Amino acid sequence: MEYVRKLMDRVSVEGVKIELLNTAYGNGDTFLAKLDPRTPFLWYLYFGIAPWFIHDVILLFGLFFLMALTTMMSRVSPLIIGILCLGLLSQAGYLLIVSWLFGGGGETILPLLKLTLKLSVISLASITVFCSMDPEKLSDGLLSIGVPKQVSFGIAYGYRMLPSLLEEYHHIFLSFRLRGKAPERHGILYLRSIVYFLKIAVLSFYPLILSIAKRTRTTVEALETKGFSYAYQSPEVKRIKLSHMKFTRRDALFLAVSVIYVAALYVLAAQFNL
Amino acid sequence: MIQSQKRYVLTQSQKMMVFMLSMSLYGLSNMITELIPSLRLGPVEFSVEYFAFIPLTLCILFHPFYAAVGAALGEVIFGEIMLGQFGGLGELEKFIGFSLAMFIAGSLVNDPRNRRQVGIAAITGVVIHQFISSAVDIAKVWVGVEEFEAVPGLAQSVVVVEGVSFLNDVLFSGILFALLPTLYLVPRLYGKIEPLLGMKPRDNRMKYSLGEIIAPRLIVISIVLAFAAFGAEFLAESDMALIDWDADFLESIGGWFIWVSIGAAAIVALITILLMIRKGKRTPQQIDRSGQA
Structure with a gap:
């Protein structure tokens, strides 16, 4: 159980947020x-x-x-x-x-x-x-191979909203802890504490569901004023949105090297199997 | 208003709201469950697999289709892509299984105030989802291991491992994190959350516009899909067996067979590139049509 506590210390909400942004935007220059x-x-x-x-x-x-x-x-x-x-x-x-x-x-x-x-x-x-x-590229790429627009919208929305949602959840969780009473003893194998924390983790969703519902409505109304559902169905919008993508020499190089490598690998494997 | 009494019809933006709500909530919960460490006692693992109560509650309170698809997408985006664990094509199976299970669970309820209905729906949803995912996991090892039958003890152990995790997920996660919270949340949120999204609560008299038409069709489609999955599995198995028999044949002919597979891969790649270039050259209107299709 000791290592669990150590792990929990390291996995803080801040740490997770930083890690997320790092995953998303940290390596744009490779x-x-x-x-x-x-x-x-x-x-x-x-x-x-x-x-x-x-x-x-x-x-x-x-x-x-x-x-x-x-x-x-x-x-x-x-x-x-x-x-x-x-x-x-x-x-x-x-x-x-x-x-x-x-x-x-x-x-x-x-x-x-x-x-x-x-x-x-x-x-x-x-x-x-x-x-x-990075997320913009991924959602553009998915859009261009014919994945429904909900997915690319979802990615964009997720990256924008997730950090604030996490923070909100964390606040609710902490306020539950403040107002509630933690078990006095940890119990066998920390069982009491685990049950207590899991219960709070579930209960915290009740206020969160309501506040996210409100936030969702605001977002959708804002999207409507921007003409989102019209743009959503218009192919012209998609064309303009994706017009920046084009294949370059770099892409050809990458594919060519991979193909040559795999072909060489097959030859090598065939040599060994003979 | 009169129409909405008869049928549960949502406007475009209401659908969008339900979709987004379900996506962001379930996605968030997924990220939290990823952080909760699991406790393993021998073969039984006490892990919080997922907070299934969120999509279940939303599917029961709102239109099940949009809530189910939103939740499944939320899992893929928040739980996989954003954590850098996106499994590519493997996610498709999760997506389909999860949204199907949640949709069926949501459609089982026609009165959210009826506790028994809610409870049965919650457990059914979890059972369907876990069953699909265990079956897929077994099939994965089946396809992935050559001469699956010949390896001693592997077939039984895969089935046992998956069976144990199925029971564990249904009995532990299913009851603690699907059944009980759903029973707690649904009556509490009913009538409270719908006005926030600007819609009327679902009640007894309302029926989904999809519900009556699709229900029989949905059952037929699910059965067909299940059979297709089994068929694919058997096909894969017999395919493996074929390759195994041909092993000495392959040796006698040499690398010839391998060149065929390289050729096949090259042809597939070539066709894809050609299609892409073609698509790029087409007029915008044609792209639109193909995009719509």
């Missing part, structure tokens, strides 16, 4: 961030799907190496990588332990490692693609 958003999508079309159907270890390692390289290039925050590693390892480890109960052994490890490798290639590919772009 090579990947300057690409046209459609190029990474195209790239992802292969690297996000193909690994599911690849069972060759050399190929997978090669792909993993490329993904690690691109992830480093996009300068993703260490927190995200940490969360990813923890999730992957715990899932595979858990499966391994349970499979031992059913008579699995050493030979179960290899397929599971392969699965973990596969999953990490796919996750790194999505991290590379979706974390290297």
Whole structure:
């Protein structure tokens, strides 16, 4: 339980907000961030799907190496990588332990490692693609490949509103704590305190739901005065909005290098398998 | 006014309000649940999977369709994209499963003041969602591991792990964070939150405009989708088996097979690029049409 408290100390509301903004805007000057958003999508079309159907270890390692390289290039925050590693390892480890109960052994490890490798290639590919772009770019890119406009609106709205919503929630949570009475003893395994905090976490949503409802109405009314629902349906608006996107030499270079690398990898894997 | 007595009709901006409310609230709660550490006692994990009570409450109080889609989108945007954990195509499955479950839960209730209805709807929503997500997780390992059947103990362990987490999510998260808070919030918010969005509360006599028409169709579609999912799974399995049998055949022919797969990938990429360039060259009006379609 000690480590939980340490973790809670580090994960403060301020820290989360900073981390969020850092994820969103912290790496706008990397090579990947300057690409046209459609190029990474195209790239992802292969690297996000193909690994599911690849069972060759050399190929997978090669792909993993490329993904690690691109992830480093996009300068993703260490927190995200940490969360990813923890999730992957715990899932595979858990499966391994349970499979031992059913008579699995050493030979179960290899397929599971392969699965973990596969999953990490796919996750790194999505991290590379979706974390290297700042939110405006991402929403423009999604809009251009035909994703409904609600999504791009949602992204824009989320980035604008989330920090203030988090703050509001935090205030309500603190005021519940101020007015309420914390349990005097922690109980077995801190059980009382945990129940107390979780109860507050749930109850805090009651005032928050009402205040967000009011805020939503204000936002929608403001959007109406700006003619949002008209622009929402007008294709001309979409065209003007997306007219700034164009493919450059950089995009071609990125795709070409990736294609050459993957082709070389297939050749190498074929050499080894012969 | 008379019309709204008969049917639960929302204007465009009311739909937008419900959508945004659901998106931002559920997204926020997702971010909070990401921060709550989980406690693991052996195979049983006491984790706060999600605050399902928020989308459930909103689906019960408002039009279930917009609330469900908004919540699912909120999860993807706030919980995944903004935390840098966006899983790309994998999120599609979560999105569909979650919004389907919440929509069904919301449509089950026609009187938000009836506690029994609300409770049944809340649990049903959680069960449907957890069932879909466990099935997908099992299928993922199935597809991802070569010769799935041949690996000793893996098949059983996957089913056991997923089964335990299903039960844990339904019994722990489902009761504590879906059933009880929903039963607490729905009667409290009913009649209070609707005026804030400028609409009338749902009552017994009101029916959704979609409800009656879609309900039978929705059931048929869900069944078809479930079968399609199973079909895809079996297809994937038999596909894997095919490749396994062909292993020695592959060796005898050599790298030939690999070149075919490279070629296929290259062709797909080429077609996509061509389509993109074509799309770029088209007149704006044509883009509009394809954008609308």
